[in-house]
Amino acid sequence: MDAMIRLDALTKRYPGQEELAVDNVDMEILPGEIVVLVGPSGCGKTTTLKMINRIIEPTSGRIILEGEDVTDVNPDRLRRRIGYVIQQVGLFPHQTIASNVATVPKLLGWGKERITARVDELLEMVSLEPRIYRDRYPKELSGGQRQRVGVARAMAADPPVMLMDEPFGAIDPITRDRLQNEFLRLQEEIQKTIVFVTHDIDEAIKMGDRIAIFGDNHRIQQFATPEAILSQPANEFVDDFTGTGASLKRLNLVRVRDVDLGEWPTAISSVRREDALAQLDEVDQAFLLLVDSNRRPVRWVSRRDLSRADWNQHVGLPVRAQVPLNATLSDALDEMLTSSVGVAIVVDDGGAYRGIVDIDTVMTAVNTLRAETRERVAVAAWHAPAGAVEEGGA
Amino acid sequence: MAVTGADPRLAAEQAGSPSRLRALVSDPAKAWNTFAIPLIVLIALAALYQYLGGVELTSREAARLNQPELILRARQHVVLSVQIAAWVIAIAVPLGIMLTRPWAKRLTPIFVGIANAGQAIPSIGLLTILAIAIGVGQRGAVIGVTAYCILPVLRNTLVGIQQVDDSIIEAGRGMGMTRQAVLWRIEMPLAVPIVLAGVRTALILAVGTITLGALVGAGTLGVIINSGVVGFSNPVLITGAVLTASVALLIDWVAGIAETVLRPKGL
Numbered sequence: 098m099d100a101m102i103r104l105d106a107l108t109k110r111y112p113g114q115e116e117l118a119v120d121n122v123d124m125e126i127l128p129g130e131i132v133v134l135v136g137p138s139g140c141g142k143t144t145t146l147k148m149i150n151r152i153i154e155p156t157s158g159r160i161i162l163e164g165e166d167v168t169d170v171n172p173d174r175l176r177r178r179i180g181y182v183i184q185q186v187g188l189f190p191h192q193t194i195a196s197n198v199a200t201v202p203k204l205l206g207w208g209k210e211r212i213t214a215r216v217d218e219l220l221e222m223v224s225l226e227p228r229i230y231r232d233r234y235p236k237e238l239s240g241g242q243r244q245r246v247g248v249a250r251a252m253a254a255d256p257p258v259m260l261m262d263e264p265f266g267a268i269d270p271i272t273r274d275r276l277q278n279e280f281l282r283l284q285e286e287i288q289k290t291i292v293f294v295t296h297d298i299d300e301a302i303k304m305g306d307r308i309a310i311f312g313d314n315h316r317i318q319q320f321a322t323p324e325a326i327l328s329q330p331a332n333e334f335v336d337d338f339t340g341t342g343a344s345l346k347r348l349n350l351v352r353v354r355d356v357d358l359g360e361w362p363t364a365i366s367s368v369r370r371e372d373a374l375a376q377l378d379e380v381d382q383a384f385l386l387l388v389d390s391n392r393r394p395v396r397w398v399s400r401r402d403l404s405r406a407d408w409n410q411h412v413g414l415p416v417r418a419q420v421p422l423n424a425t426l427s428d429a430l431d432e433m434l435t436s437s438v439g440v441a442i443v444v445d446d447g448g449a450y451r452g453i454v455d456i457d458t459v460m461t462a463v464n465t466l467r468a469e470t471r472e473r474v475a476v477a478a479w480h481a482p483a484g485a486v487e488e489g490g491a
Numbered sequence: 492m493a494v495t496g497a498d499p500r501l502a503a504e505q506a507g508s509p510s511r512l513r514a515l516v517s518d519p520a521k522a523w524n525t526f527a528i529p530l531i532v533l534i535a536l537a538a539l540y541q542y543l544g545g546v547e548l549t550s551r552e553a554a555r556l557n558q559p560e561l562i563l564r565a566r567q568h569v570v571l572s573v574q575i576a577a578w579v580i581a582i583a584v585p586l587g588i589m590l591t592r593p594w595a596k597r598l599t600p601i602f603v604g605i606a607n608a609g610q611a612i613p614s615i616g617l618l619t620i621l622a623i624a625i626g627v628g629q630r631g632a633v634i635g636v637t638a639y640c641i642l643p644v645l646r647n648t649l650v651g652i653q654q655v656d657d658s659i660i661e662a663g664r665g666m667g668m669t670r671q672a673v674l675w676r677i678e679m680p681l682a683v684p685i686v687l688a689g690v691r692t693a694l695i696l697a698v699g700t701i702t703l704g705a706l707v708g709a710g711t712l713g714v715i716i717n718s719g720v721v722g723f724s725n726p727v728l729i730t731g732a733v734l735t736a737s738v739a740l741l742i743d744w745v746a747g748i749a750e751t752v753l754r755p756k757g758l
Contacts, residue, residue: 152665177667187662191680191755201666234757250666260665 099164100125101258101290102149107158109144118144120315121158128257129288135301136311136318136338145311146260146294150179162258177201180251180259180289184266186243188235194220194246195231201254219249222283241272248280252287261293265300277303298339302327310335348427348459353420353443356462358452361440363388366395366410374403384438387413392449394419394442419444422451426462429454511752528744532737539733546726555718555727561734567710568701568738571633575697578637579644580690587648587686588674599649606645609638614700622707632709636700640693647689651682680755687753691746698739712738 102124109119119141126132134142147153149160151172159168167175188197195216202212217227223245235243244264251259265273277300284291295301301308302323309320312334319331330336362380364373366387377385377400384397398413405412418436420429420443432441433454440453516522548556583606590599609617614635621631655678663673705713712735719728 150665152661173667173669175667176665181662181665183658183662183665185656185658187656187658187660187665189659189663189677191757193757200663200668204667204672236757247662 099128100161101128101163102126102292103159103161104145104149105159105161107145107148107160108156109141109148109153110156117141117315119148119155122317124309124317124320126290126292128290130306131284131291131293131304133293133295133301133305133308134311135295135298135305135308137313138296140311140313141315142294142296142309142311143262146262146292149258149260149292150176150181152176152181177204177254178256178258180253180256182244182247182251182259182261182264184263186235186247188243188246188250190235193232193234194225194238195227197235197246198250198253200250201256205254215253219252220246222252223249224279225249240268241276244268244276248283252289256289258290258292261291263295264293266295266297280304302339310338348425348430348463351426351462351466352422353424353426353429353454354422356426356454356458358443359440359455359458361386361442361453363392363394363450365390370403370408373398374400377403384414386416386442386450388450391447393447394444394450397438414438416442418442420454421446426454426459430459433459512748515748515751525748528740532740535733535737539730543726543730548726549724551722552724552727555715555724556730561715561730564710564712564714565734565738567629568698568712568735569742571629571636571701571704571709571711572694572697572738572742575633575636575640575701576690576694578633579640579693579697582637583641583644583689583693584648584686587645588652588679590649591652591678603642603645603649606642610640610642612639614639615703615706618703618707627708629704629709632701632704632707632711636697636704639700640696643692643696644686644689647685647692648682651685651689652678654685655681681758684750684754684758687746687750691743691750694746695739695743698735698742702735 103126104122104124107119107122107124108117110117122141122145124132134145136142144153148155149162151160151167155168159166161167162175162178188194189200195213198216198219199212202215207215216231220227220230225242225245230238230242230246235246238246247264251261265276268276281304293304295304305323307320307322308326310318310326312318318338319326319335321329321331326335326339330339362376362382363386364376366389368387373385384399385403386394387396387398389395394416396413396415402408402412414437418432418438418441420432420441422443422445424443429441429443433439433456440455442453443451445451514521515525543556554560586602589595590602617638618632618635621635625631625634659677659681660673663677664670668676701709701711702713702716704711705717712731715727715731716735717731719725719731
């Protein structure tokens, strides 16, 4: 299959700066695939994206779009062939939603009726009821709705290529997740060639048919499918970038109620000392968790506490690390690290003991997640366009 | 989600938005805001009329305080003020736009400096110099006061265009709008409220300063005030002052309404 976009030794040096902002980037992007450019701040991913529609003019190198060298053509006309979505959306505040979406069709001189029909079609496509939203102004919309309008506006003239610069970056996590899913569903229909910039490896793995990881040296470190990047990182940089931070971030996606909680020996705080000691011997733990009559955690007591001559209701360690059922595993891990016993106690809405989260719980959850990601990636790779599965140059 | 989330207030605003003039009088609080100034002016004029009816005027005072004379001066005052505002807009807005273009940005400090000087020089001095240079009359007064009023409009045009969010411009350029299209369809409309605020300031400056035109033969209500001062006549002085203040308040009132009506929707 011929490449939709080819970048040929694309390089950018900003005037007065010694270091290159983008160093010799070569890429072939196939029709209908989503290529995600990802990397740390200042790695050149955004500059690369903006050189494709020449918002930033390259210092050297060529840009080939649909087989045509567009490095020196009229940039305004070039941009009307390429959809463009940015993080801040950049809707025109003094124009209605319909007028915003119609920007490029108007530039291309479409007729009025054709524009109206297209605007309604697009608004429906991004799940905004045209009757309600057509005549509104951007300030009357939520952040998520504005970003949908931004996507609709970029698709207005049905360009084969869309550039998206952190399109979901300024949106709250829950809405972002929903927009990502909607967008992936939409992409199955529209089959655009999409170049997508993000700094979030999770988003890259989720959105990308292929991922290009940029390094601190402003070059591409690896350009391959998400599966290949996760299983065969090309170098230490890629391994670092996908590894540590990503696993920790994934803990944010798991709720405590969704994992198998650990068990811990408990006793009513009025328990007889001998019985408590016997219970501790039986389970081979250093601490016993005392709960009140409503099973609310009260104190941790050790064998030594129980053996003290002045044993009373106040001996032992107060319970601090408690998390509710809807906390994330990341919250639980945080609490666990501050706990003197090394576990986070999970309590229900009434404050009653439900179980514990310890390091094993977290590890099990991480392993499950990793397996799930691999599976999803494998499925995505299966659906990716032919050729996209082959490893790109690194 | 989207449908139930619709803000009924916004929907109502939209349903009834054909005329923003109507919105100015739609509820009592707004109507009071809108018509407070004309009401105050009316009361002031009535009080002035009452006062003049109770004082014995000398023949000299009577020569000043007659209807044709007062109307002539008030008309001169308004006409010159509006003329000056028109010149200010015609000069400062295009200049301001030019100075925000990349190729002219470096010239900004020079022009802002000149405009600053125009405002910093005492206007009475400027008018006198111009009267000497080009002769007494309205022309010199208009030129002098125009120079004096350029700064607020120039500065607000600069600020109005510069404050437009970069992301909005980038989105426009990124979709293939030319620089001109971005200027006329995005930057200018979004700058309108701030430019209008500058024009309003300039207009107020012009109405106040043009009273000095009386000293260089340009007429205006300044003539009444001046003869009140020269002739030690309180009735004449008070009449001149009240009329000048009334004209100033009314012109500002009209400018305020224009500001509300001309502001682009959606901002």
